Amino acid sequence: MPYSIPSATGLTLLVPVSVVALDIIRRLVRSRRERKGSPLPPGPTPIPLLGNVLSLDTNEPWKTYTEWKATYGDVLYVRLLDQEVVILNSQSDAVELLEKRSRIYSDRPFIATIEPYGLKCAFAFEGYGDQWRLCRRIFHQTFRPDSALTFRPMQLRRARQMIVNMIDDPDRYSSHYSTFSAAVALSAVCDYEPRPRNDPMVYTVDRFVHACVQAATPEKAILVKTFPFLLRIPDWLPGSSLKCEARSSYEWATKTVEDPYQYAQKRMEASQEPTVSMVSDHIIRMQKYDESNRSKYETALKHASASAIIASAESTSSSIITFTLAMVENPHVWKRAQTEIDAVLGMDRLPDFDDRPLLPYVEAVLRETLRWQPVVPLGIPHATSSSDVYKGCYIPKGAIVIANSWAMSRDETRYPNAEQFVPERFLTPDGELTDDNPSSFVFGFGRRLCPGRHTADASLWTSIATMLATLEFSLAKDAEGKDIIFEPKYVNGITHQPAPFPCRISPRSHISKAFLERVLAG
Numbered sequence: 458m459p460y461s462i463p464s465a466t467g468l469t470l471l472v473p474v475s476v477v478a479l480d481i482i483r484r485l486v487r488s489r490r491e492r493k494g495s496p497l498p499p500g501p502t503p504i505p506l507l508g509n510v511l512s513l514d515t516n517e518p519w520k521t522y523t524e525w526k527a528t529y530g531d532v533l534y535v536r537l538l539d540q541e542v543v544i545l546n547s548q549s550d551a552v553e554l555l556e557k558r559s560r561i562y563s564d565r566p567f568i569a570t571i572e573p574y575g576l577k578c579a580f581a582f583e584g585y586g587d588q589w590r591l592c593r594r595i596f597h598q599t600f601r602p603d604s605a606l607t608f609r610p611m612q613l614r615r616a617r618q619m620i621v622n623m624i625d626d627p628d629r630y631s632s633h634y635s636t637f638s639a640a641v642a643l644s645a646v647c648d649y650e651p652r653p654r655n656d657p658m659v660y661t662v663d664r665f666v667h668a669c670v671q672a673a674t675p676e677k678a679i680l681v682k683t684f685p686f687l688l689r690i691p692d693w694l695p696g697s698s699l700k701c702e703a704r705s706s707y708e709w710a711t712k713t714v715e716d717p718y719q720y721a722q723k724r725m726e727a728s729q730e731p732t733v734s735m736v737s738d739h740i741i742r743m744q745k746y747d748e749s750n751r752s753k754y755e756t757a758l759k760h761a762s763a764s765a766i767i768a769s770a771e772s773t774s775s776s777i778i779t780f781t782l783a784m785v786e787n788p789h790v791w792k793r794a795q796t797e798i799d800a801v802l803g804m805d806r807l808p809d810f811d812d813r814p815l816l817p818y819v820e821a822v823l824r825e826t827l828r829w830q831p832v833v834p835l836g837i838p839h840a841t842s843s844s845d846v847y848k849g850c851y852i853p854k855g856a857i858v859i860a861n862s863w864a865m866s867r868d869e870t871r872y873p874n875a876e877q878f879v880p881e882r883f884l885t886p887d888g889e890l891t892d893d894n895p896s897s898f899v900f901g902f903g904r905r906l907c908p909g910r911h912t913a914d915a916s917l918w919t920s921i922a923t924m925l926a927t928l929e930f931s932l933a934k935d936a937e938g939k940d941i942i943f944e945p946k947y948v949n950g951i952t953h954q955p956a957p958f959p960c961r962i963s964p965r966s967h968i969s970k971a972f973l974e975r976v977l978a979g
């Protein structure tokens with residue numbers, strides 16, 4: 458065979474690949490030494506260096522992990538290059554480890570895309586330390602259950618405003634959901650009232666979320682982790698698209714952090730009256746700190762505010778899109794919900810939070826929406842801060858630990874025909890609600906449990922109940938009046954939501970824009 462001199466490109470690739478390979482071997486040897494013979498949890502056989510990367514569906518990894526559950530069980534171990542990952546497929550194991558042993562399981566892993574995509578501003582990705590604690594404390598003061606109750610009138614008003622927008626421009630339903638979801642957070646964070654449509658602050662948040670959300674998973678970060686130079690190559694070289702995407706995401710992140718903060722600051726300066734919002738409350742508290750602590754506090758406040766805005770905008774609107782898809786596919790569900798609503802409320806008023814206990818079927822629709830397509834199917838990955846032994850298996854220090862909500866939602870013994878949208882599964886034969894609530898797994902576990910869940914629950918209930926009371930959902934029609942049948946597609950990343958689909962959303966016969974405007978006015 459003729460001897461060939463490696464090309465410049467070959468050499469350029471050879472160096473980083475060799476460094477990565479040596480690092481993987483070094484870590485694997487160290488991990489084996491530390492285990493002292495204890496087995497790792499069962500899992501698919503990894504191939505040298507790459508581990509299980511090639512057997513994984515990186516677009517919907519939750520499905521692969523759920524399939525592997527059938528062979529390897531509820532707690533399984535996979536390796537993605539050198540990264541050790543433990544998947545928890547059952548709620549009981551997630552509670553056992555992430556809640557009962559939360560001292561070990563509350564860190565976050567290094568994900569190579571977080572920093573370059575500007576996601577460092579979200580404390581959801583912050584390691585388990587003082588900065589995270591401060592952000593979470595600031596966040597909690599605004600979003601804890603009793604404070605979150607004060608948002609309810611605003612949530613009702615925004616949900617009703619959303620219906621006016623839907624009647625005006627039903628085809629842009631997804632944009633109306635984004636406006637509603639961001640409006641709730643922006644109001645709590647900086648007392649900002651977005652315009653009903655085309656609001657600049659909502660636009661910024663939307664752009665940032667779209668730019669970063671698909672990149673922020675350990676499975677998708679593999680490329681950047683393996684070839685970090687991809688973030689440094691010149692714009693004109695092939696392969697620079699990733700760097701450009703990251704740069705654009707970073708720019709939107711900066712605006713998402715700064716704009717709400719500056720808005721609140723300016724309002725405080727301009728207003729004679731004290732303004733009430735997360736940012737203004739903490740700007741006042743901050744005055745008592747010295748210069749260096751104040752700067753730390755200011756960063757934490759900005760991160761707590763950005764986290765609320767990003768998390769609320771993305772997860773709430775994804776859930777409402779999921780609900781819409783379920784209604785279009787299952788018209789008998791919205792019809793049954795409307796019968797319940799009309800019987801309790803009559804036809805001349807809209808649902809209020811006081812009606813909630815009287816509407817068990819609407820509640821079951823909300824629970825089934827959360828279960829059917831969990832919007833954060835793998836939660837946000839946890840990481841171990843020390844090694845552990847669970848059910849006789851060794852869990853390494855630094856392992857990523859994932860609570861697979863998707864697998865929990867597909868548990869056929871708990872949810873028969875799990876792929877179907879069946880709210881009745883949450884009702885007894887007498888029509889009472891059962892004790893089963895998917896909120897017990899879709900919001901995560903332990904010290905990292907979603908701190909926005911009370912606000913999320915109220916936003917989702919009010920939007921779903923108001924939509925059910927006022928709208929009808931059906932398939933869109935083509936030019937010849939035939940139903941447009943479609944196969945749902947999903948946009949996947951750290952979240953999972955239906956991609957836009959054709960549908961017809963129209964007001965019920967007794968609902969008009971004038972009626973809604975009267976309700977809003979009065």
Ligand code: HEM
Pocket residue numbers: 580581582593596600642764765766768769770772773776832833836837838839899900901902903904905906907908909910912913
């Ligand atoms: C349907 C709606 C929502 C779902 C399904 C959801 C789900 C989750 C999940 C699974 C986590 C990770 C928990 C863990 O690590 O174990 C999380 C974290 C978080 N969520 Fe939510 N969430 C929702 C809405 C919201 C809203 C509306 C807000 C803000 C108001 C919010 C703020 C946060 C924050 C700040 C974290 C990071 C917590 C930390 O790392 O300490 N979420 N959420």
